[in-house]
Amino acid sequence: MTVKNRISPQLHALEQHIRLLQYGTSPKELYDPIAYIMDLGGKRIRPLLALLAYGLYHRDFERILTPAAAIEVFHNFTLMHDDIMDNAPLRRGKKTVHEKWNANTAILSGDVMLVKAYDMLLEVPAEKLPLCLSLFNKTAAEVCEGQQHDMNFEKEIWISEAVYIDMIRQKTAVLLGFALQFGAILGEARKEDAQKLYDFGVNIGIGFQLKDDLLDVYADQNKFGKQVGGDIIANKKTFLLIKAMELANPQQRKFLDDWLFQEAFDNGEKVAAIRGMYDELDIKKLTEKTMQHYFDKGFEQIQDLAVTYPDGLEDLIALTEELIHREK
Template sequence: METLNTKIVSKVFLKIYSKLKVSAFLSYFVNFKFENLKSTVMLPIHEYQEQFLIYLESQNIAKEPKNLYQPIDYILQLGGKRIRPVLTLMTADIFDADYKLALPAAMAVEVFHNFSLVHDDIMDDAPLRRGKVTVHEKWNINTGILSGDAMLILAYQYFENYQPETFRKLAKLFSKTALEVCEGQQYDVDFETRNDVTIPEYLKMVEYKTAVLVAAAMKMGAIVARSSKENRGLIYDFGLNLGLAFQLQDDYLDAFGNPETFGKQVGGDIIENKKTYLYLKALEFSKPAEKEQLLQLFSVKLDDNTDKIAAVKEIFNATGASKATQKAIEEYTLKAFETLEKMNISQEKKEVLKAFGENLMERKV
């Protein structure tokens, strides 16, 4: 029985660990202090958060039938950093609009995000979400599916607060993004049982599963602000490239980060045999003997992974995969900066966004 319990705990840990990686970009963002830049044009992050929470509390979500809407209210009240809606509000502010006009769009982003969590938890059979019982565990699987479906529809309804032209642009972007997120999730599931995953496929999975919703959240703020088509495209590209850079940085730090500051177990991806950018680059660059060793190491799961982690890291370094990953991080971050320079916004606002990107490149956690 003790062995069985250990396996169950390990399985739950790996699922929770995987979810932590997906949200790493957003967790870091909320800890970045715009006020440290002494900006006179941007609000502190917590003010956007507070205004969004006030708006969230004002919504009459818990209505009849209770077994449909109570789970929705429950998941939305579980907390979290609310960074996606914050990005929407912040971007509206960047493009000189009253950021409160973007609250309905921000709410749509948050409702969709939580819809995806409800269904992801069912797929993963996850017992906990943000330290609380998941919707399908608190109610049942059928309720989780139906309430999640309703959330997707509710998200669209928040766009009805806008004039027809703005509604059309928001709905078009939202439909594209929602489908891409679903595609990214499916790619991630497929990769678990595939041994022929390519680097372009991995980057597409990361882009769809994580980066596109960050980029879309920012573009929605620009749409509400009635910014130019060029600026809307540029802010989307900025968010997309920064999201990709951060995920690759997270892959790198998972193997080579400082255990005392990383905030989670170093080597978790190696333990879980995750096909990360580091792993795929190592396969690409490795000699036959190294490739055979790496494939063998990623075919087993052990009780004690100390030697496995050390051996894999040695291969990552010897093949040049670690340096290639660092180079890719820099390239995606520089792409974000290039789009930033093209935006028709004040230099001070550019500096705020650029400082965030620079902190991203320099982080050690």
């Protein structure tokens, strides 16, 4: 049985729950964009991780569907705002909210999504609510810090690998870690197990972002759902670019600099040129090796969890491994 079949009850219940969420009706210009981005789908990884972490200790995952879905609403709020900042044309193969409506609408609709996420978190049991809100607030602030660091990097000529890894830890990985920790807390897990699941999520999240960096350059456009080469076109400081600049000889560095500082260029030509330089420096292999380091580090964290349902842990591991080998 595939992992999708094993976790289909959770995933189906989650999709149904998200589909029935009510955000508001008037003015429709405020609420239609929320329904639009939530209906674009996605893998629902973050709320699913919360359900799977809860499922390590209890089987009645339906009890936490609303709090788990709050993580997905928050995540899509960040995507809506990130797309504005990145001037991204596509999200999951469809027009981004600011392209379909406008930037002002996307900002305001995103704000309402954040409010809705907090409203949904109020379904957390009263005795756990202060801790869960504190952890959520810490995570939300880190996500914003990571996004600001990412934007700051656009003005920097060069940044180190360590600084970049810390940025993606904040921007991407901590929310995965929180989702797992959150589900474990709601499932009455030991404090040390909840922390191990958080650490697992953070390391896996770093690996996932490195995978996204790689896919942005090497993915099949028909499968990817976003513009392949978008990071190259925007001069984003990705792991691939950072390592290329670090490893390039003077001639190769001049080649990279020439493309990075050009203001007028053909998008396809630039993507092909930078990708060719990555191939010359074997950056793809180096990225894959670094990804694997964080995936291995993550799996080490959950080797000795004291769970009630070991088959739930098998499902969590299987889902993670499937995501590691994804093509989009």
